Each structure stands twice: as C-alpha cells, then as structure tokens.
Amino acid sequence: MANWIGGDQKIPQGRLILVSYGIVLGIVLLLLGFWKLQIVQSGHYSDLAEKNRVRSIPIIAPRGKILDRNGRVIVDNYPSFSILLLRDDPAQIQKDLPQITAGLNITPEDLRQQLEEAKIEPKFQPIIVKPEATDADLAFVESHRLDLPELELMMVQRRKYPPNDFLAHVIGYVGEVSPQQLDQQSGDRYKPGDIVGKAGLERQYNDTLTGTDGMRRVIVNSVGKPVRTLDDTEPIPGKPIQLTIDYNLQAVAEQELAGKIGAMIALDPRTGEILAMTSQPSFDPNDFAVRIPSKEWRVLNDDPNKPMLDRAIQAQLAPGSVFKILESAAMLESGVPPPDFHVFCPGYAVFYGTVRHDWDPKGHGEVGLHKAIVHSCDVFFYNVGQRLGIDRIAYYATAFGLGKRTGIDLPGEEPGLVPSSEWVERVYHHKWYPGSTISVAIGQGATEVTPIQLLRTVSGIAMGGVFYQPHLLKDFSPVKITRFPLSENTVQQVTDGMYGVVNEGGTGVFAYNILKQAKLQDVEFCGKTGTAQTISSKGLLRLSAAERHHFGYNTWFVGFAPKRNPEIAVAVLVQDTALEAGGAAAPLAARFIKAYYEQKQGRPIQELEAAKSAPKIRAATTQVPKAVPQGQ
Amino acid sequence: MSERTHTFEFDWWLLTIVMAICLVGLLEIYSSTHGSALHGMQWKQLTWIGIGFGGMLILSRVDYNAILDQSPLLYLVGLAALLLVLAVGHTRFGARRWIVVGGVVLQVSELAKLIIIIVLARYFSEVRTERLTLADLAKIGLLVGVPAGLILLQPDLGTALVLVPVAIIGAFLAGINWKHAVAVLALGALVAVVGWNGHFLKPYQKQRLATFVHPEESPRGAGYQILQSEIAVGSGGFWGKGFGKGSQNQLGFVPVRYSDFILAALAEEQGFFGVLICMLLYLALLLRLVDNAQKAKDRAGMFLVMGVAAILAFHVVVNAGMVIGYMPVTGIPLPFMSYGGSVTIFGFLALGLVMNVRTKRFVN
Numbered sequence: 001m002a003n004w005i006g007g008d009q010k011i012p013q014g015r016l017i018l019v020s021y022g023i024v025l026g027i028v029l030l031l032l033g034f035w036k037l038q039i040v041q042s043g044h045y046s047d048l049a050e051k052n053r054v055r056s057i058p059i060i061a062p063r064g065k066i067l068d069r070n071g072r073v074i075v076d077n078y079p080s081f082s083i084l085l086l087r088d089d090p091a092q093i094q095k096d097l098p099q100i101t102a103g104l105n106i107t108p109e110d111l112r113q114q115l116e117e118a119k120i121e122p123k124f125q126p127i128i129v130k131p132e133a134t135d136a137d138l139a140f141v142e143s144h145r146l147d148l149p150e151l152e153l154m155m156v157q158r159r160k161y162p163p164n165d166f167l168a169h170v171i172g173y174v175g176e177v178s179p180q181q182l183d184q185q186s187g188d189r190y191k192p193g194d195i196v197g198k199a200g201l202e203r204q205y206n207d208t209l210t211g212t213d214g215m216r217r218v219i220v221n222s223v224g225k226p227v228r229t230l231d232d233t234e235p236i237p238g239k240p241i242q243l244t245i246d247y248n249l250q251a252v253a254e255q256e257l258a259g260k261i262g263a264m265i266a267l268d269p270r271t272g273e274i275l276a277m278t279s280q281p282s283f284d285p286n287d288f289a290v291r292i293p294s295k296e297w298r299v300l301n302d303d304p305n306k307p308m309l310d311r312a313i314q315a316q317l318a319p320g321s322v323f324k325i326l327e328s329a330a331m332l333e334s335g336v337p338p339p340d341f342h343v344f345c346p347g348y349a350v351f352y353g354t355v356r357h358d359w360d361p362k363g364h365g366e367v368g369l370h371k372a373i374v375h376s377c378d379v380f381f382y383n384v385g386q387r388l389g390i391d392r393i394a395y396y397a398t399a400f401g402l403g404k405r406t407g408i409d410l411p412g413e414e415p416g417l418v419p420s421s422e423w424v425e426r427v428y429h430h431k432w433y434p435g436s437t438i439s440v441a442i443g444q445g446a447t448e449v450t451p452i453q454l455l456r457t458v459s460g461i462a463m464g465g466v467f468y469q470p471h472l473l474k475d476f477s478p479v480k481i482t483r484f485p486l487s488e489n490t491v492q493q494v495t496d497g498m499y500g501v502v503n504e505g506g507t508g509v510f511a512y513n514i515l516k517q518a519k520l521q522d523v524e525f526c527g528k529t530g531t532a533q534t535i536s537s538k539g540l541l542r543l544s545a546a547e548r549h550h551f552g553y554n555t556w557f558v559g560f561a562p563k564r565n566p567e568i569a570v571a572v573l574v575q576d577t578a579l580e581a582g583g584a585a586a587p588l589a590a591r592f593i594k595a596y597y598e599q600k601q602g603r604p605i606q607e608l609e610a611a612k613s614a615p616k617i618r619a620a621t622t623q624v625p626k627a628v629p630q631g632q
Numbered sequence: 633m634s635e636r637t638h639t640f641e642f643d644w645w646l647l648t649i650v651m652a653i654c655l656v657g658l659l660e661i662y663s664s665t666h667g668s669a670l671h672g673m674q675w676k677q678l679t680w681i682g683i684g685f686g687g688m689l690i691l692s693r694v695d696y697n698a699i700l701d702q703s704p705l706l707y708l709v710g711l712a713a714l715l716l717v718l719a720v721g722h723t724r725f726g727a728r729r730w731i732v733v734g735g736v737v738l739q740v741s742e743l744a745k746l747i748i749i750i751v752l753a754r755y756f757s758e759v760r761t762e763r764l765t766l767a768d769l770a771k772i773g774l775l776v777g778v779p780a781g782l783i784l785l786q787p788d789l790g791t792a793l794v795l796v797p798v799a800i801i802g803a804f805l806a807g808i809n810w811k812h813a814v815a816v817l818a819l820g821a822l823v824a825v826v827g828w829n830g831h832f833l834k835p836y837q838k839q840r841l842a843t844f845v846h847p848e849e850s851p852r853g854a855g856y857q858i859l860q861s862e863i864a865v866g867s868g869g870f871w872g873k874g875f876g877k878g879s880q881n882q883l884g885f886v887p888v889r890y891s892d893f894i895l896a897a898l899a900e901e902q903g904f905f906g907v908l909i910c911m912l913l914y915l916a917l918l919l920r921l922v923d924n925a926q927k928a929k930d931r932a933g934m935f936l937v938m939g940v941a942a943i944l945a946f947h948v949v950v951n952a953g954m955v956i957g958y959m960p961v962t963g964i965p966l967p968f969m970s971y972g973g974s975v976t977i978f979g980f981l982a983l984g985l986v987m988n989v990r991t992k993r994f995v996n
Contacts, residue, residue: 037899038868049880222883
C-alpha cells in the first residue's frame with residue numbers, strides 16, 4: 001500500500017477547530033437572515049403573501065332596466081364575458097403584446113393606446129382589452145393560463161337594447177367612461193372601463209341606473225387559476241326607471257316615420273308626459289353597448305342624414321305656418337289687430353315695396369281669423385304680423401315657450417331662436433328691417449324651433465296657457481308648470497280654427513279622412529300644418545325634378561285632441577320631403593291619433609296589426625317631387 | 633476485526649442526525665405535493681434514501697485506502713462520464729446533465745463531486761511540506777478546473793462551483809501561504825469578471841445572477857422565484873402557518889417547492905422555529921463531520937471527511953442563502969431534504985466515505 005496512508009501524519013486539530021467556528025458562524029448568519037425575514041419583516045411578507053393568493057374580481061352590478069309606462073321592459077341586460085389585462089408587470093405585457101393582440105384579434109395600436117391611458121391608474125387596476133369576448137377569445141384565454149397569466153376573464157352584464165332602433169335617441173346608449181369624465185369626477189366614482197350612460201336617458205339618469213359593483217375575493221394559485229372563493233360582496237343592482245313612453249304608441253310613431261327624415265313626438269298636454277318620441281333616421285344603440293370601433297363611429301357621424309342627431313330636441317328649424325297659431329293667440333290677447341280683423345286675399349300682398357305671395361295663388365278672398373287658420377292664409381297673417389310688430393311677436397313667442405329649452409329630461413336639447421329687434425341689434429348690430437317681420441309672421445325668417453318646443457307651445461295654448469315641462473320619467477318631479485293665462489275667447493277661437501284645419505276641409509283634410517275611415521271623426525282632432533322651404537321658391541323652380549328632391553320642404557303638423565281640454569297632442573316633422581305639410585305630416589299625425597284612440601277604446605291598433613303581416617320598410621323611399629305650392 | 637465490530641463502529645449520532653433531516657424532508661415533500669399532480673413524491677424520495685443507505689453500507693465496508701489507491705482511475709472515469717454526458721446526455725430544462733442508466737436518470741456531476749473528494753484527499757495527503765507550494769496550488773487548480781469546466785459546459789454553474797470549496801478547505805487544512813491565498817482569491821475574482829463579460833455564461837445564468845440583486849424589478853421574470861421564496865419565508869413568521877397550510881407553498885407560488893426551495897416551504901409552514909430546528913440539525917451534522925475528521929486515523933481520512941463536510945456545508949449555505957435572497961438561484965439542493973435521486977444518493981455515498989474513515993480510526 002502506498003505511503004500516503006501512513007499513520008505518522010499529524011491531524012491539524014487547530015485548523016479543524018477554526019473550520020468548525022466557520023461552520024457555526026455560517027449557520028448563525030443564515031439564521032439571522034431567516035430572523036430578519038420571518039420576525040422583523042414578517043408583516044410585510046404576510047401582506048405580500050395575502051396579495052398573492054387573494055385576487056379581487058369585481059362583480060359588475062347590472063344597470064337598472066328601462067320600462068315603458070305600463071311596466072313593459074324596453075331595455076334589459078344580458079350576461080357576457082369581458083377579457084381583462086392585469087397590469088402588474090408592464091415588461092411582461094410588452095413582451096406578450098403581439099401574442100395577445102393576435103389571439104384576441106385586436107390591433108396592437110389600440111391596446112398600446114389603452115395601456116398609455118391607463119398609466120395614471122394604480123397598477124392593480126386591470127384594463128378591459130376585449131369587452132365582449134367571443135367563444136374563440138374565451139378559449140384563447142383559457143388555453144394560455146400558464147404563459148399569459150396577465151389575461152383574466154370577468155363576467156359582466158351588458159345592455160340589451162330593443163331591436164329595430166326602437167326608442168334609440170331617447171334611450172341613448174352606454175359606453176366606457178371617457179378620460180374626461182374620469183378627470184371631472186372628484187374621488188373615485190369611476191374607474192377606467194366602467195360603463196356609463198353616454199347619451200339619452202342612459203346619460204340623464206345614469207346615477208339611478210348605475211348600481212354599485214360587488215367584489216368576489218378568490219384564492220388563486222400561482223398561475224392565477226381560482227382555487228376557491230373566499231367571500232362575495234354582492235353587487236347592488238341599479239334601479240329601474242319607468243318611462244312615460246307607451247310601448248305601442250311608440251311603435252306606431254316609429255312605424256309612421258320609418259324611412260323618412262324627421263321627428264315625431266306625442267305627449268299628454270295635461271301632464272307633460274311624453275307618450276312617444278322618435279327621430280329618424282336612427283341608429284342601433286346595441287352597436288354602442290360594447291365598444292364601438294372608431295370606424296363605425298365615423299360612418300354614423302359622417303352620414304349626411306345625421307342619424308345620431310335627435311331631431312325631436314335638436315333640430316332647430318323654421319316653424320312654418322304652425323307659427324300662425326302663436327300669432328293668432330298673440331293677436332287675440334293683445335287686441336292688435338282687433339279680433340274682427342279682416343283682409344281680402346287676392347293671392348298676394350305688397351309690403352314695403354315687395355310682393356309677398358300667398359301659398360295659394362288663387363287667393364282666399366275675404367278672410368277673417370277662423371278662415372285664415374283653417375286655410376293657412378298667408379296674406380291675412382302678413383297683415384297681422386305687420387300690425388303686431390316684431391317685438392310683440394317675440395314677446396308672445398317667448399311667453400309661449402319658444403327660444404328656450406323646454407327642460408325635457410334629455411341631454412343636448414337645443415334652445416331654438418326667437419328673433420327680435422333687440423336680438424338683431426345685439427347680434428348683427430343694425431336696426432330690425434320691418435320687412436323681416438312679414439317673413440316671421442308666417443313662420444319663416446330667423447325663427448328656429450325644435451319639435452318638442454313647438455309641441456309644448458301648441459299644447460299649452462290649447463290648455464289655456466298652461467305649459468307643462470315635457471318629461472320622459474314617470475316619476476319626474478317636480479314638473480315645472482309655466483302659466484301664461486289666455487282668455488277663454490282666445491283659446492276657443494284658436495282651437496276652433498285648428499279644429500277647422502282638420503274637420504272643415506282645411507289644410508289638414510287628409511287627417512280627417514284617415515280618422516273618418518276608422519270611425520274616429522268624433523275625437524275632435526285639431527291641428528295646424530306648416531311647410532317651410534329649405535330653398536327659395538324661385539330657386540326651386542330652376543331645378544330639375546331630380547335635383548328638387550334634395551331641396552324639398554320641412555313640413556310640420558302639430559295637433560291635439562279633443563278640442564277642449566285635450567288629452568293627447570302630437571307633433572310631426574318631416575324634413576326634405578317633396579310633399580306639402582298636409583300630405584306629408586298630417587296623415588302621420590292622424591294615424592297616430594287613430595292608434596291612440598284605438599288603444600284607448602280597447603281595439604286592436606290597426607297600424608301595428610298591418611305591420612305584423614308586412615315587413616317593416618327600412619330604406620327611405622324615393623319620392624318624386626310634384627310641383628307644389630309652398631307656405632301652407 | 634469482526635464484522636460486528638465494524639458495524640458497531642458506525643457513527644450512530646451522525647446517522648441519527650441525517651435520518652432526522654431526511655424525515656423532515658419527507659414530511660415537507662409530502663406537504664408540498666400531496667394536493668398536486670406530484671403527490672406521492674415522498675415515497676420516491678424514500679426509495680432514493682433506501683438506495684443511498686444501501687450504497688453507504690457498501691462504501692463504508694470498502695477500505696478507503698483501497699479507494700484512494702484507485703483515485704487516478706476514478707478521476708479518469710469521472711472525466712469520461714462528464715464527456716459522455718456532454719456527448720449523449722439527456723437534456724432537461726435546457727441543460728445536458730443527465731444520463732440514463734438502466735431506466736434511471738442520473739446526474740453525472742454528483743459522481744464527479746464524490747470523485748473530486750477522493751482525488752483531492754489523496755493529493756493533499758501526499759503533500760509532505762508544511763505549506764502548499766505554488767506548483768501544488770496549480771495542480772489542485774487543474775484537478776478541480778477540468779471537471780468543473782466540463783460541468784460548466786452542461787451548463788451547471790452551481791455544481792461546478794460546488795467542487796471549489798473542497799479545494800479551498802483542503803488547502804486551508806494542508807496549510808497555505810497567506811500571500812498565495814490572496815493571489816488565488818484575486819485570480820478567482822478575475823476569472824469571475826472575465827467569465828461574466830465573456831461568453832462563458834448562458835444568458836439565463838447571467839439573468840439569474842443579475843436579478844437576484846433586484847428581484848422586485850421583474851416580478852414574473854427571473855427574480856420572481858426569489859421574491860416568491862422570500863414571501864413564503866417571511867410570511868411564515870415565528871411559528872409558521874402549519875403543516876400543509878402555507879399558501880405560498882400549497883398554491884404553487886414557491887418554485888420547485890419540493891426540491892431546491894424546500895426550505896422556503898418549511899419556513900412558511902413551520903416558521904422560524906422549524907428553520908431553527910433544521911439549521912441546528914445541519915450544524916450538528918457538520919460539526920459531527922469535523923469531529924470525525926479530528927478523530928481520523930490519518931490525514932487522508934481527515935481530508936476525505938472534510939471534503940464531504942465542505943461540499944455539504946456549501947450546499948447548506950448556498951441553498952439556505954438562496955431561499956432568503958442572499959444567494960443567486962443556482963439550482964443547488966439542500967442535502968438529505970430536497971427531493972432528488974442523484975443528490976440523495978451522493979449524500980449517502982459521501983457519508984459512506986465518512987463511516988469508512990470512522991470505522992478505521994482504531995485500526996493500525
């Protein structure tokens with residue numbers, strides 16, 4: 001055996017003892033390290049361990065439903081999945097971004113922008129990368145639990161709007177809270193990705209409709225998979241709102257106006273409750289219920305027919321001959337000219353050296369107030385207007401509610417405009433031209449009204465000067481009531497005139513025929529037609545038939561029933577039609593009134609029955625313009 | 633020398649300590665895996681312990697003088713095995729460390745550790761001078777450097793470094809000029825710098841080393857493991873969360889909780905108290921080894937025992953240090969506790985060498 005195993009070698013005992021000291025020192029140092037973590041910093045690490053294992057998943061509170069006046073559901077919710085992106089690890093997200101965008105079929109630019117916008121938020125706040133996940137998206141997230149742990153699913157309640165754009169402008173739509181809204185809100189009321197009302201009632205009553213989100217705390221494992229639920233904080237659902245809208249009457253209004261450009265509103269003059277309200281063309285709020293891609297938004301916004309515009313409260317147009325109702329009331333109230341004022345109408349009149357035509361070139365002969373209203377005699381009202389003067393007209397128009405918002409419970413209402421000498425001096429810095437008064441007298445000129453204004457005004461006059469704030473919420477309170485008492489005689493004469501328009505062979509005779517067919521001629525439907533040119537009559541004559549189509553008339557019909565103490569009032573606006581008001585707007589109003597009484601009498605609504613068997617006409621029908629007189 | 637006397641001369645204390653450590657390991661492996669797809673792992677570990685124990689009995693009965701006699705051959709066999717694993721080895725987790733022997737996957741570098749202990753023990757015992765000469769140091773460097781380099785190529789930085797303390801402790805015990813010691817340390821630092829800046833380290837190795845300094849910067853990246861381990865340890869507190877109740881452990885936040893990070897799992901569930909018991913067991917184990925070295929019949933025996941002590945101590949310090957974030961993640965398990973066939977068998981074979989030395993202490 002080799003010599004290295006010889007027993008003569010000394011064991012270096014001292015060095016071995018040094019080594020054992022070293023071992024003791026090493027173990028002690030390690031124990032100190034454990035002591036620091038487990039005793040000194042135990043609380044800190046316990047918090048981290050808790051954050052690790054417990055994940056809070058919001059349980060979205062469903063928004064309140066929207067019901068019609070009879071409790072019929074108009075807007076409901078349905079469950080759906082959203083895909084969340086957890087932002088704890090920005091570097092990891094940057095790395096996984098191509099995979100995520102490809103897998104979820106979203107553009108990297110959109111996601112980057114979202115991440116940029118979310119930067120100001122705390123990191124534990126996830127962002128919603130896909131609000132409405134498809135089955136393929138869900139499968140993608142589930143199958144990438146391990147390599148894409150930053151993706152998470154969340155069940156949400158989505159808005160389900162009725163089909164066929166039903167009540168679209170009134171309901172509005174919801175969408176993700178905008179950065180501006182986030183900035184405006186003090187405190188933490190909204191967080192990114194929250195769904196808020198963006199337009200219409202959804203916006204107006206957002207606070208009522210929005211519930212309080214709940215929270216589910218789950219224990220997750222290291223790959224983020226929930227192992228079990230710790231506890232739930234139940235969400236508090238949003239409160240439902242009940243509308244004054246009558247589902248059936250709304251359907252009739254929309255059916256009547258379908259394919260046209262315009263608005264139609266019906267309300268109860270005794271309360272201000274709106275029974276039906278539509279603006280056409282419309283849009284599908286369901287497109288907005290999730291996140292509307294910027295492309296679709298542009299299509300809607302760039303449409304020359306402006307489907308996003310709620311014409312019922314936002315279209316500011318000349319009232320045309322409907323204005324003659326206000327003028328009649330002003331004449332009778334002020335006594336200028338006196339109630340028995342008469343003119344001879346040869347079909348034209350000359351004011352300040354300018355020839356003013358009547359809509360009927362044949363003329364109306366001897367005309368008093370009643371006949372002037374019934375046949376919408378322009379010459380009569382030119383004279384009345386001239387005698388009243390612009391400021392008296394403006395005074396009454398303002399008193400009747402024009403030129404200011406009605407206060408309807410919808411966002412975005414326009415105020416309209418009542419021209420006056422003061423207004424001209426303020427805005428144009430010159431004196432009022434008396435000739436302008438002649439135009440204003442028949443509802444042309446600078447006067448601008450919205451359909452809701454015109455309806456409230458006419459309803460209020462029919463109610464004897466009691467103007468109710470129009471509203472859509474059944475429990476709306478307090479309803480603002482503006483009183484401008486009119487004499488019995490004024491109300492009687494004006495409403496008698498309007499009765500004549502429909503029932504005495506006036507400009508609204510089409511309406512009478514429709515009601516007569518339904519044996520409803522006794523409902524005392526009263527109204528007034530109005531037609532406002534969108535181009536001068538001389539200009540129109542120069543155009544070919546096809547070109548004329550683009551410059552048709554804005555036609556109005558505002559009516560109510562019955563003649564005394566009306567219970568239903570309706571306003572119809574049809575824009576850019578080739579038909580005059582009596583043909584374009586009055587039949588729509590009449591069919592609505594017919595439906596109203598059919599329902600009231602417990603009969604089936606004929607218009608709806610007919611629609612069930614025939615498909616709804618969606619596209620605008622091309623109407624060949626006839627050579628029609630204007631101004632009635 | 634009867635057979636009975638031989639077995640009776642076993643270090644029963646040492647064996648008791650090791651078995652206690654093994655038991656703690658088995659329990660924690662059970663706790664870490666019983667609720668997962670890996671359940672039943674403790675039985676496999678028990679099998680490894682059994683095989684290791686058998687190997688220890690066999691090795692303790694072969695005269696260590698005979699083993700030392702064969703050290704050149706063993707060294708060549710070791711190098712050949714390391715070359716073989718590089719050539720035809722089994723690749724797992726991006727590293728070529730394993731060869732399959734009879735259906736069992738073995739980590740060859742564990743064998744290299746055993747051989748280096750033996751080879752260096754023989755080399756140091758051959759030195760007759762009071763202090764090692766520079767030539768001695770160079771030879772030692774070469775003896776350790778070649779297998780370490782081959783292991784580094786696998787790549788397995790951790791195991792490659794494990795060989796170094798055998799040389800350092802050996803050199804210290806054999807006697808070294810402090811100037812030489814300084815020079816060697818400086819050379820080691822130089823190698824580290826060149827190794828870092830050169831292309832000797834794989835990117836993942838660099839990343840592991842870099843992120844261990846700042847684990848928070850990349851919570852889901854390489855620092856994730858360290859951070860999760862620290863959270864497990866820290867949240868354990870003094871008494872721990874209880875057996876099978878550590879959320880970090882049970883929910884899988886602790887990486888390889890049954891093996892490399894078993895101490896983190898233990899620290900979470902048994903608290904500082906459990907860690908204290910465990911560390912005292914390792915302290916007892918190491919001091920018992922030193923005691924055996926002191927009582928060795930000759931320097932060769934002492935170097936064998938201290939070689940084993942050096943490697944085990946290195947494992948304990950690096951592993952425990954890693955768990956609390958003081959050391960980088962290098963994949964060095966906790967001997968006798970961490971799950972693992974190769975490392976457990978190595979541990980018992982190394983103990984076999986120690987028993988061997990002990991039973992020969994009165995033989996002359």
